[in-house]
Amino acid sequence: MMNMSFLESSNHFFTSVLEGFVDGILILNLQGEFIYANTPATRICQQLHPDRNTLPEEIWRSCEALIESRELYGERPLVIESEITTDRAQTFRIRVQWITLEGSQTPSLLVRLEDQQQSMQSLAVTEAKKYGLTPREAEVWFLRRCNKSRKEIAAQLYITIDTVKKHLGNIQSKKQAHQESWC
Numbered sequence: 750m751m752n753m754s755f756l757e758s759s760n761h762f763f764t765s766v767l768e769g770f771v772d773g774i775l776i777l778n779l780q781g782e783f784i785y786a787n788t789p790a791t792r793i794c795q796q797l798h799p800d801r802n803t804l805p806e807e808i809w810r811s812c813e814a815l816i817e818s819r820e821l822y823g824e825r826p827l828v829i830e831s832e833i834t835t836d837r838a839q840t841f842r843i844r845v846q847w848i849t850l851e852g853s854q855t856p857s858l859l860v861r862l863e864d865q866q867q868s869m870q871s872l873a874v875t876e877a878k879k880y881g882l883t884p885r886e887a888e889v890w891f892l893r894r895c896n897k898s899r900k901e902i903a904a905q906l907y908i909t910i911d912t913v914k915k916h917l918g919n920i921q922s923k924k925q926a927h928q929e930s931w932c
Contacts, residue, residue: 771871773862776848779816781809784857787834793862797833797930807833808843812858815845832865840865869894880923889916 767774773790775823777783781784783789783806784795810866829845841862848859855918873894892902899917903910 768898773860773864775804775808775858775860775862776850777804777812777858777860779858780856782810786809790860791862792864793864796835797841798851804822807831808860808862811843811845812860815847852860866895876924880920880927882920882923886916887924888922889913890920893920 767785767787770787771789773793774785774787775783775790775794776785783804794805794808797807811831815827818827818829827846829843831843833841833842833843841864843861844861846859847856849856865896870891872897873891874899876882876894877890882890888906889902892905897905897914899910902908903913906913
């Protein structure tokens, strides 16, 4: 368990750090009530459940699994992971663990919510810069990282499948050149 004092009103540093994360961060009490939610967490919760004041059931199930595991594992550090895929094909990874807040006798739940598409986009942008991809190659690479087929990429970008193949070939060449330069 981790000790944090970011909930003190006088300490804005930790709140600023948590707001800077791409991932959603929730801190909940054992009844599922919000103690803290950063902006990405609020956005993700609203996508999963339009009522702003209610924790989405999918997230609460993961929290309950951690609470129930306490009987089996006691105070051992444990992280419960699960994924949610929405009807719009958005995938969110949920990680729940215990956290003890400074000044509190009761442990709380730390919930990290990762938007898989956002993470994939960040990774694709980083790789595009690292490999020196053109803007169009970066678009193709992002869609490929999202497991889109060549046909789906072509349709989404309004280009031919042959053009997609050409871009993917260029990307592979640039990746290989980058890897060889590191040897």
